[in-house]
Amino acid sequence: IRVHCGRGVFRGGGSQTSCDSFEFHRGEPSWDMKQLLAWIRVNLLKERPELFVQGDTVRPGILVLINDADWELMGELEYQLQDQDNVVFISTLHGG
Amino acid sequence: MCEVDEENSGCLQSRSVPGVCKMCVKCKENTAVLIIRVGDAFCRSCFKEYFVHKFRAMLGKNRVIFPGEKVLLTVSGGAASSSMLAQVQEGLGRDAPKKLRFIPAIIYIDEGGVCGQDPEEREETVAQLETIFRKTGFPYHIISLEQVFSLPSSVLEPVPGGARQPGGDYKAAVDQYIQQSKLKQKRGEASVEEAQDSLTHLNIYSPPSPEHTQTLQRLFSTLKTLTAKEDLLQTLRQHLILHTARTHGYSKVMMGDSCTRLAIKLLTNISLGRGASLAADTGFSDSRYGDVVVVRPMRDYSSKEITFYNRLFGVESVFTPSLDTKAPDKASIQRLTESFIIKLQADFPSTVSTIYRTSEKLHTASSPQNSSAEPSAKCLLCLCAADTKAEEASAFQATLLSERLSVGKAQSDPAHSNPASSNPASSNPAGSCCQEQGCGAGGCCSTSRIPAPTDLKTLLCYSCRLTIKDLITVEALPHYITSEAEKRQRRAQMKEEIGEFLLDEDEDAE
Numbered sequence A: 001i002r003v004h005c006g007r008g009v010f011r012g013g014g015s016q017t018s019c020d021s022f023e024f025h026r027g028e029p030s031w032d033m034k035q036l037l038a039w040i041r042v043n044l045l046k047e048r049p050e051l052f053v054q055g056d057t058v059r060p061g062i063l064v065l066i067n068d069a070d071w072e073l074m075g076e077l078e079y080q081l082q083d084q085d086n087v088v089f090i091s092t093l094h095g096g
Numbered sequence B: 001m002c003e004v005d006e007e008n009s010g011c012l013q014s015r016s017v018p019g020v021c022k023m024c025v026k027c028k029e030n031t032a033v034l035i036i037r038v039g040d041a042f043c044r045s046c047f048k049e050y051f052v053h054k055f056r057a058m059l060g061k062n063r064v065i066f067p068g069e070k071v072l073l074t075v076s077g078g079a080a081s082s083s084m085l086a087q088v089q090e091g092l093g094r095d096a097p098k099k100l101r102f103i104p105a106i107i108y109i110d111e112g113g114v115c116g117q118d119p120e121e122r123e124e125t126v127a128q129l130e131t132i133f134r135k136t137g138f139p140y141h142i143i144s145l146e147q148v149f150s151l152p153s154s155v156l157e158p159v160p161g162g163a164r165q166p167g168g169d170y171k172a173a174v175d176q177y178i179q180q181s182k183l184k185q186k187r188g189e190a191s192v193e194e195a196q197d198s199l200t201h202l203n204i205y206s207p208p209s210p211e212h213t214q215t216l217q218r219l220f221s222t223l224k225t226l227t228a229k230e231d232l233l234q235t236l237r238q239h240l241i242l243h244t245a246r247t248h249g250y251s252k253v254m255m256g257d258s259c260t261r262l263a264i265k266l267l268t269n270i271s272l273g274r275g276a277s278l279a280a281d282t283g284f285s286d287s288r289y290g291d292v293v294v295v296r297p298m299r300d301y302s303s304k305e306i307t308f309y310n311r312l313f314g315v316e317s318v319f320t321p322s323l324d325t326k327a328p329d330k331a332s333i334q335r336l337t338e339s340f341i342i343k344l345q346a347d348f349p350s351t352v353s354t355i356y357r358t359s360e361k362l363h364t365a366s367s368p369q370n371s372s373a374e375p376s377a378k379c380l381l382c383l384c385a386a387d388t389k390a391e392e393a394s395a396f397q398a399t400l401l402s403e404r405l406s407v408g409k410a411q412s413d414p415a416h417s418n419p420a421s422s423n424p425a426s427s428n429p430a431g432s433c434c435q436e437q438g439c440g441a442g443g444c445c446s447t448s449r450i451p452a453p454t455d456l457k458t459l460l461c462y463s464c465r466l467t468i469k470d471l472i473t474v475e476a477l478p479h480y481i482t483s484e485a486e487k488r489q490r491r492a493q494m495k496e497e498i499g500e501f502l503l504d505e506d507e508d509a510e
């Protein structure tokens, strides 16, 4: 699974969270988006995670694309990630 | 134009549980890639068609850009303005009759000096943008915000509306243009002329001097709130764009405000007391500058549509920090409104377009008044018709009254008047001398002095007054602003002095 975060997604989060993209190798193939977000929150967002996740979903204003399609069409949090999936987060916020 | 039923069906309906892998609602053949509104899922190619059509339709419907007209595209590097640039490129490359026929150029204002970028970062951003701009083949202007210090005061001088607009029938103008360009093509002139045009107008970026950057930063640091800083940044940026448009003969300026951004701007401006100029600030076209008209062709697109289009069709954008990039949600009115609108859009997608449609309605109602207002009645900074002649019961009068009361109190009670008081009037005896005793020639105000913030205020609209109120000293403002303010004050003073010998204007009009 490839995860890509557009610049400004982690607005104000400081340098350690401005990851660009990373390959994601996980043994369990049956992760859903909810688990992926939780993993990002714990492992990548050291500072102010609320700028990326709110509750158990992404902050409003951040778009999620799974294989270049709107995640709203894919079941959002319930989407089961598959091998070779390409997940992209893009911020629509000002200065993002 | 009224798409009421379509909009209302989803109105105030909370977003439904997402379906999985829908078909495109338009062609009903391909798998959809995104949901635009509640229930509207489009496939990739239908989405492209829809997006491209919307741009042309917006320009076609409003008929303000004439063929052959020189148009300045303001590109900030952000998603919406980059997308606008791509649409113009696409439109100019099309075959007739759908071809766009104006002559474009690009302007980028480098705000890095106040947005926390160091000189190297700024040059890097500029280099990235130049690469994008060069690919378009359009002439481009890259201007640093520091150049406000070399603006002439004529930028702020009001220009009577409509003087330089190509008048007459739109259709006739289009026909005439086609005729002319056919003739030119026969003689093979067009390409030569175009090439020369782009060469002469190329404006190469020169990094600002460190002194200017410091002066600029000092100016912004004298403003206490982020709200005021953002407002001032917008104003200065607008002056630079206007000046460039005028000196190079662009009669239209295109801004890339999306529907989401305009909804934010609309609510922000109401909170900032800019209600009177709401129509000009958020409508499709804005003719407050008279000879240069601002148009907003992206106002029908949501930020989601733009972001998807850019992603799916490879439109490049450049990340630039803004004043508030690292600020929390409640740092300024602008930021707070943004997070409100974005949340609203996520939960109730159709309400945001309802908000921005409000501005469409306001536009028709008040634009004539705005463009024909008497020049001297225009705000020095935002150049909108000054709204400060409002009736007695307005919020403006109430603010003035409470300000007067609190100033009076501070002056009568020496224990409370500290020099760094938020209201400059209370700590400025020179300013009050002129107001109270009205000293004549030879007095303290006859020489060309820099006006105190209190004096400057009389030349501003309600909202710009609030912004400037924070300013400790007007000397920090760029020269073109203070000198134009001085000029207007002298004119007003002279008018007052000879006032009794003049006929009353109101009587004259009747």
Ligand SMILES: [Zn+2]
Residues within 6 Å of the ligand: B024, B025, B026, B027, B028, B029, B030, B042, B043, B044, B045, B046, B047
């Ligand atoms: Zn389709």
Ligand SMILES: [Zn+2]
Residues within 6 Å of the ligand: B379, B380, B381, B382, B383, B384, B460, B461, B462, B463, B464, B465
């Ligand atoms: Zn104003």
